[in-house]
Amino acid sequence: MADLIDTTQLKALFKVSHAINSHLELDKVLKSIMDVTTNVMKVEASSLVLIDEETGDLLFHITEGEKAKIIKQIRMKPGQGVVGVVIQTKKPAIVNDVSKDPRFFKLADKKSGFQTKSILCVPMSSTNRTLGAIEVLNKLDNTDFNNQDLMFLEAIADQSAIAIENAVLHREIVKSERMAAIGQTVAGLAHCIKNVLNGIQGGSFIVDLGLKKEDSSKIQKGWDIVKKNNIFMQDLVLDMLSYSKERKPEYLLTNINVIVESVCNLMEQKAKEKGVSITWKPNQELTEVEIDPKGIKRCVLNLVSNAVDACENLEDAQVKVTSEIISNKYFKIDISDNGIGMPPEVQKKLFQVFFSTKGSKGTGLGLAVTHKIIKEHNGNIKVKSKLGKGTTFTLVLPIKRTKTSK
Amino acid sequence: MSDLKKILLVDDEPDSIEFCEAMISAIGEFNIQSANNGIAGLQQALSFQPDLIVLDIQMPGMNGFQVFKELKKEAITSNIPVIMLTGIATTTGLRYDAKDMGITLGAEPDAYIDKPVEPETFQKTVSKLLGI
Numbered sequence: 001m002a003d004l005i006d007t008t009q010l011k012a013l014f015k016v017s018h019a020i021n022s023h024l025e026l027d028k029v030l031k032s033i034m035d036v037t038t039n040v041m042k043v044e045a046s047s048l049v050l051i052d053e054e055t056g057d058l059l060f061h062i063t064e065g066e067k068a069k070i071i072k073q074i075r076m077k078p079g080q081g082v083v084g085v086v087i088q089t090k091k092p093a094i095v096n097d098v099s100k101d102p103r104f105f106k107l108a109d110k111k112s113g114f115q116t117k118s119i120l121c122v123p124m125s126s127t128n129r130t131l132g133a134i135e136v137l138n139k140l141d142n143t144d145f146n147n148q149d150l151m152f153l154e155a156i157a158d159q160s161a162i163a164i165e166n167a168v169l170h171r172e173i174v175k176s177e178r179m180a181a182i183g184q185t186v187a188g189l190a191h192c193i194k195n196v197l198n199g200i201q202g203g204s205f206i207v208d209l210g211l212k213k214e215d216s217s218k219i220q221k222g223w224d225i226v227k228k229n230n231i232f233m234q235d236l237v238l239d240m241l242s243y244s245k246e247r248k249p250e251y252l253l254t255n256i257n258v259i260v261e262s263v264c265n266l267m268e269q270k271a272k273e274k275g276v277s278i279t280w281k282p283n284q285e286l287t288e289v290e291i292d293p294k295g296i297k298r299c300v301l302n303l304v305s306n307a308v309d310a311c312e313n314l315e316d317a318q319v320k321v322t323s324e325i326i327s328n329k330y331f332k333i334d335i336s337d338n339g340i341g342m343p344p345e346v347q348k349k350l351f352q353v354f355f356s357t358k359g360s361k362g363t364g365l366g367l368a369v370t371h372k373i374i375k376e377h378n379g380n381i382k383v384k385s386k387l388g389k390g391t392t393f394t395l396v397l398p399i400k401r402t403k404t405s406k
Numbered sequence: 407m408s409d410l411k412k413i414l415l416v417d418d419e420p421d422s423i424e425f426c427e428a429m430i431s432a433i434g435e436f437n438i439q440s441a442n443n444g445i446a447g448l449q450q451a452l453s454f455q456p457d458l459i460v461l462d463i464q465m466p467g468m469n470g471f472q473v474f475k476e477l478k479k480e481a482i483t484s485n486i487p488v489i490m491l492t493g494i495a496t497t498t499g500l501r502y503d504a505k506d507m508g509i510t511l512g513a514e515p516d517a518y519i520d521k522p523v524e525p526e527t528f529q530k531t532v533s534k535l536l537g538i
Contacts, residue, residue: 191464194493195419197522202425205525209428218428225421357466 009152012040016159026167030062030160037136037156038064041149044138045114047071048124048160049083051132058084058132065137067112074108081105082119086133092122092154096144120145124157126165134160188354188364192236199229239365242298242372243353249292249376251401256289256296257282257323260333263300264321271308276317276337278304283323286331290400295373302366303335303393310391311339331399336392342385350383378402410437411536414454416447416473417462417491426460429525433533444468448476451483458535461515463492471509478513487535489528493521 019032030048038046045065049058058076063069079088082103086093096118098104109116114137121135134157139145203225210218264280271278304319311317320336342350342357349355351371356364374381379397413436415426423440430436439454441447444465451459459477463470470490477483517531 191493194521198425198493199419199421201522201525202421202428205425206428209432221424222428225424228421 006148009040009148009155012036013152013155013159016156020159020163020166026163027062029163029167033156033160033163034062034064034134037134037153041136041152042140043136044140045071046134046136047083048134049076049087049132050164051078051087051130058087061132065114067114070112071108071114074111076105076108081108082121083133083135086121086123086135087130090123090125090130092150093119094145094150095119095121117142118145120149120153122150122153122157124161124164126161131161131164133157185353189240191354192364193233196229196233196236199232200226203227203229236365239369242369243365249295249373251290251292253288254291254293254296255287256291256331256333257284257286259293259297260300260321260323263297263304266301267304267308270305271319274308274312274317275314276308276311276319278308278319278321281320281322283325283331286323286325289331289397291377291397292373295376296395296397299370299373299395300333300335302370303395306366307335307337307339307391307393309339310341311337314339325399326396329399330396332397333395334392335395336390338390341387341389341391343387347383347385351381410435411458411538412437412439412454412456413532413536414438414447414450414456414459415440416444416450416459416465416470418442418465419462422462422491425523426528429523429528430532432525433529434538444470444473448473451477451486452480455482456486458532459486459488460532461488461490463490469509471511474515475509475512487516489517489519489531489535490515491519491521491523 015036016033019029019036034046034048043065045063045067047060047064048062050061051057052059052075056078058078058080060072060074063071065071076084078084082093082095082098082101082105084105085103093103095101095104098116098119104116104119108114117138119135119137121133123133124131134153136145136149136153203222206222206225207219208222210216210220210222260282261280264278268278300321304321307319311319316338318338320334322334323331324334325331346357351367352364353368354364355368371381374395374397377397378401379395382394382396383391384394385391413430415423415438417423417426417440420442423442427438427440430438439450439456441450445468447459447461448468461470461473465473470492474488474490477486477488516535519528519531
């Protein structure tokens, strides 16, 4: 019975396990594990030793006790000292009188000024490799280390190994996600640029053809295509910058209805050409709101433009835009269409950069930029859509900037 | 008119259709029709019975890969040569591009031209597939 770990130690193990699951920052986790170990085991000093992956040297990664700072700077060769032997043999060691043990590395004491009397050291291994070891030195009550201490320290070493493996795994996941995101961004951007280049190539070819045939209408047509693609390229660059840069919104007291109305007027011609009618119903009580007018105009323009595209050439195609006061703190703008709607799998990817359902006409940046601008305003963007019935986008924004958003 | 070779262009971008028409008209005279989406393209392929189809991949609704698969299912369109145009940015090849978009291609299209389309390559491919 004496060998079983006691309640205090069990509580400590629970604390360690909790620390592992609450943080992903490895050094913080290991530090709290070693704090708990030192306190519960009532020892003068403790160290968590890791193997340097490049050189195989032993590094005192976390150190506790009076001479912790000096000990942290010591490097030991593989197999050196009690800790080196424990790591090499993967077997724990209890040394209750270091003066009688030839494995003891005296130089560490000499360098640090610490006087080691007794050592308990256990290896720390993951499923497929030895990561290092944990050692505790000199019990405060000068008693010997026993099997109960050994069991507790082995449990601590197991938990530390889990924490280290978790951190390595997390680092790898973050790295691979970053690489995937970069790859996706580059591919999306390349796709947009290829389409623009195709437009410029096509326009130039038509201009050349017109020059050869002395056909001025062809020259004009080709030139128009080149110009259109230049504008598309400018928009693409602006959207990319809005998306990627830490942009500071320029907040101004603005009549939101005037902004939305100007978008509806701007889109009217395009909508007419596509057989779509736009209706705009403002709430007249909603006057001045504190927003970045350029940013919000861009958002509304993106959403109205998408709504028009979604019901292009459908019967009785309508886009309805409304503004409303939700409370004394928030207002909303609804942009609804009775167009093709979106299946759930498309809705899930809506705000993903370079995701587009518009073929070569879309950059896949419009909604990503809109989402970013609304979030910068501490607002929210909601979408409701039913396939074949239509879509409603709702922008919910604060009327005034709160202290946290300032 | 009836002796002219028939070409169907399927692309959602009118400028791209204009570009293809211009490149083709520089080779010679053809009977050209166009469709601005995949479904219309498929219907026109059945009714127009072209000698060649130029098909864009990235289109809203039914994309070029889906149109291609449907064309290969129908007896009267399965033997029409197809040139696919794409702005997809991968360098892994057509079969993998299709896989990325969740489509397993059965047959291969007769040609695959990357955007920006190089006129000489396009014109040579059109001439070759039409046997002129």
